[in-house]
Amino acid sequence: MAATTLTPTRRSTAAPAPLKKTVRILKYVVFYGCLTLIALVFLAPYVIAFFGAFKSEANLFSTAPWSPPHSLYTGNFKTILFSDDFIRYLGNTLLVTCALTAGQVTFGVLSAYAFARLEFPGRDALFAVYLATLMVPNVVTIVPLYTMMRQFHLTNTYWAIFLPYVLGVPYTIFLMRQYFRSLPSEVFAAARVDGCSEWTILTRILIPMAKPIIVTATLIAFVFGWNNFLWPLIVTDSNAKQVLTVATAGLQSAFNDQWNLVLAASLVSLVPLLVIFAVFQKHIVRSLQLTGVNR
Amino acid sequence: MHVTALRHSRTATAAQDGPPSRKHRTTAGGARRLGTAAPFVLPSLIGVAAFLLIPVVIVLVLSFVQWNFLTPPRWVGLANFSTIVRHDHVFHALLISAYYVLWNIPFQTVLALALAMLLVRKMPAMGVFRALYVLPYMSTPVAMAVVWSWMFNAQNGLINHLLLLVGVHGPDWLGSTSTALPVVAMVNTWQYAGYNMLFFLAGLLAIPPQLYESASIDGASAFRRFTRITLPLLNSTMLFVLVTDIIGSFQIFDTVYVMTQGGPGNATNVVNYQIYQTAFQNFDVGSAAAMSLVLFAVILVVTVIQFRFFRSRITYEIA
Numbered sequence: 023m024a025a026t027t028l029t030p031t032r033r034s035t036a037a038p039a040p041l042k043k044t045v046r047i048l049k050y051v052v053f054y055g056c057l058t059l060i061a062l063v064f065l066a067p068y069v070i071a072f073f074g075a076f077k078s079e080a081n082l083f084s085t086a087p088w089s090p091p092h093s094l095y096t097g098n099f100k101t102i103l104f105s106d107d108f109i110r111y112l113g114n115t116l117l118v119t120c121a122l123t124a125g126q127v128t129f130g131v132l133s134a135y136a137f138a139r140l141e142f143p144g145r146d147a148l149f150a151v152y153l154a155t156l157m158v159p160n161v162v163t164i165v166p167l168y169t170m171m172r173q174f175h176l177t178n179t180y181w182a183i184f185l186p187y188v189l190g191v192p193y194t195i196f197l198m199r200q201y202f203r204s205l206p207s208e209v210f211a212a213a214r215v216d217g218c219s220e221w222t223i224l225t226r227i228l229i230p231m232a233k234p235i236i237v238t239a240t241l242i243a244f245v246f247g248w249n250n251f252l253w254p255l256i257v258t259d260s261n262a263k264q265v266l267t268v269a270t271a272g273l274q275s276a277f278n279d280q281w282n283l284v285l286a287a288s289l290v291s292l293v294p295l296l297v298i299f300a301v302f303q304k305h306i307v308r309s310l311q312l313t314g315v316n317r
Numbered sequence: 318m319h320v321t322a323l324r325h326s327r328t329a330t331a332a333q334d335g336p337p338s339r340k341h342r343t344t345a346g347g348a349r350r351l352g353t354a355a356p357f358v359l360p361s362l363i364g365v366a367a368f369l370l371i372p373v374v375i376v377l378v379l380s381f382v383q384w385n386f387l388t389p390p391r392w393v394g395l396a397n398f399s400t401i402v403r404h405d406h407v408f409h410a411l412l413i414s415a416y417y418v419l420w421n422i423p424f425q426t427v428l429a430l431a432l433a434m435l436l437v438r439k440m441p442a443m444g445v446f447r448a449l450y451v452l453p454y455m456s457t458p459v460a461m462a463v464v465w466s467w468m469f470n471a472q473n474g475l476i477n478h479l480l481l482l483v484g485v486h487g488p489d490w491l492g493s494t495s496t497a498l499p500v501v502a503m504v505n506t507w508q509y510a511g512y513n514m515l516f517f518l519a520g521l522l523a524i525p526p527q528l529y530e531s532a533s534i535d536g537a538s539a540f541r542r543f544t545r546i547t548l549p550l551l552n553s554t555m556l557f558v559l560v561t562d563i564i565g566s567f568q569i570f571d572t573v574y575v576m577t578q579g580g581p582g583n584a585t586n587v588v589n590y591q592i593y594q595t596a597f598q599n600f601d602v603g604s605a606a607a608m609s610l611v612l613f614a615v616i617l618v619v620t621v622i623q624f625r626f627f628r629s630r631i632t633y634e635i636a
Binding site: 057088157191274304 | 347350351353354356357358360361362363364365367368369370371372373375376379386432435436440442444446447448449450451452453455456457458459460461462463464465466467468470473474475478479507511515564567568570571574575589592593596597602605606609610612613616617620
């Protein structure tokens with residue numbers, strides 16, 4: 023390189039300054055180039071689904087998957103969103119997921135508070151039982167749960183879909199308990215001395231202090247409810263109570279391999295989670311790290 | 318886990334300052350405390366009992382009966398388990414699951430660690446890339462499996478279109494016994510690599526930079542610093558990531574259901590899918606219950622082995 027010969031070398035081992043700079047810039051370019059390439063691989067399915075969803079069927083099969091649609095063809099979304107079924111699945115999913123989330127967080131907060139801040143006989147033994155249930159694989163309880171739902175004539179109801187998860191689940195109770203215990207105990211002691219009831223302490227002191235973990239628990243519950251597949255697949259068998267995941271899994275056969283419609287429908291079912299991710303991105307990343315290593 | 322202790326010292330000290338449990342407790346006081354706590358605990362206690370504990374008892378009972386959900390169940394003793402031993406379809410499904418774990422976990426873990434090591438640097442825009450890599454974790458597995466089926470579509474999919482550019486006629490990925498399982502595993506690697514990266518990032522950030530500095534001064538190569546500092550100090554993170562991922566991998570269902578339905582042939586007929594079919598398509602409840610208990614046992618054994626392995630290695634307290 024011409025520049026190197028012009029620069030006097032101060033030390034024989036160190037590279038001349040301009041060369042060093044070039045190397046550094048090159049390193050930056052390679053580094054960020056790699057990161058961008060990896061990001062492209064991670065994003066590819068979304069992009070390809072997006073492109074496909076805005077193409078007509080003829081267009082989809084005549085153009086390359088990576089070429090953006092010439093014009094935004096919205097016919098696929100019209101077909102899906104104007105079909106009564108799809109709107110019903112969307113409504114069912116929202117209803118069931120919101121009920122599940124509200125119950126799981128409310129009852130979870132209550133139990134976590136008791137396990138973290140109240141003293142009662144058998145507390146630690148009971149908590150150990152909760153922890154032990156974390157080891158039971160999902161599939162082990164699916165068959166008996168289904169037989170129970172049949173026994174109580176609850177199959178094919180909204181209740182059946184969210185009932186097993188609505189009263190609080192050990193995992194989020196554990197997360198919240200750990201967080202509640204980390205809060206300074208003097209505050210709670212002072213409130214008790216002042217004669218506050220446990221309910222007042224919970225609603226006026228604990229919940230405001232524990233907002234981050236409650237948001238985390240809410241997100242975990244919502245994403246779980248929205249994504250839940252195996253259980254709704256088993257416990258519902260009518261169109262009336264079907265949820266989005268079960269419908270999505272049947273898209274290919276339902277639309278007879280009209281991939282433009284299939285992709286549009288998948289995209290619609292992904293949108294709520296994408297919005298949640300965009301809004302809570304920082305929070306999600308932080309809380310996932312926290313929850314994971316603490317588990 | 319010592320990483321936890323380091324990162325959340327608040328949590329560690331708080332562990333002792335919960336309500337002190339006193340040995341001398343009057344019965345009346347205990348009853349009163351129970352009365353105070355009951356409204357808080359009862360809802361979740363009912364939930365855990367009804368939807369987790371009782372089902373485990375029921376599944377044990379069901380594994381000893383023959384039942385099709387309709388006619389009265391018939392006690393058959395250990396017949397369901399002896400069927401599992403005699404016919405190799407369950408063993409075969411377990412083997413498929415094991416293959417799946419082997420296709421999924423090594424790639425996923427190495428990729429997650431590599432991504433974490435890229436993003437651990439203090440440079441601009443790291444947060445943006447971190448978010449982009451985690452994004453797949455936040456999407457519905459069923460919907461993404463549909464999209465990936467389109468990407469791997471033999472005639473019109475992205476993958477085969479790209480291969481055509483370099484003159485290769487790609488296979489029917491999901492329709493061929495040799496490629497279907499690796500493809501399903503790859504989809505899950507795509508979905509969870511970024512998520513696991515977060516844990517490795519947390520682990521890497523907990524390693525004191527002075528260790529690397531003094532190792533460099535002593536002339537340790539980058540490879541040696543990685544094997545002698547990074548890996549040993551990531552021991553507990555690695556244990557956590559592997560244990561949770563392998564438990565999850567053994568229970569893969571959604572992706573298989575959407576992309577391959579267990580096929581072609583039996584190529585992707587993993588245990589969970591087999592249990593689902595046995596119970597809800599063949600209505601052989603007893604066999605399905607027995608199979609789910611076998612899966613439970615396998616997962617427990619694999620988990621215990623991992624704990625043994627990681628415990629036997631030296632861990633360093635850096636707190």
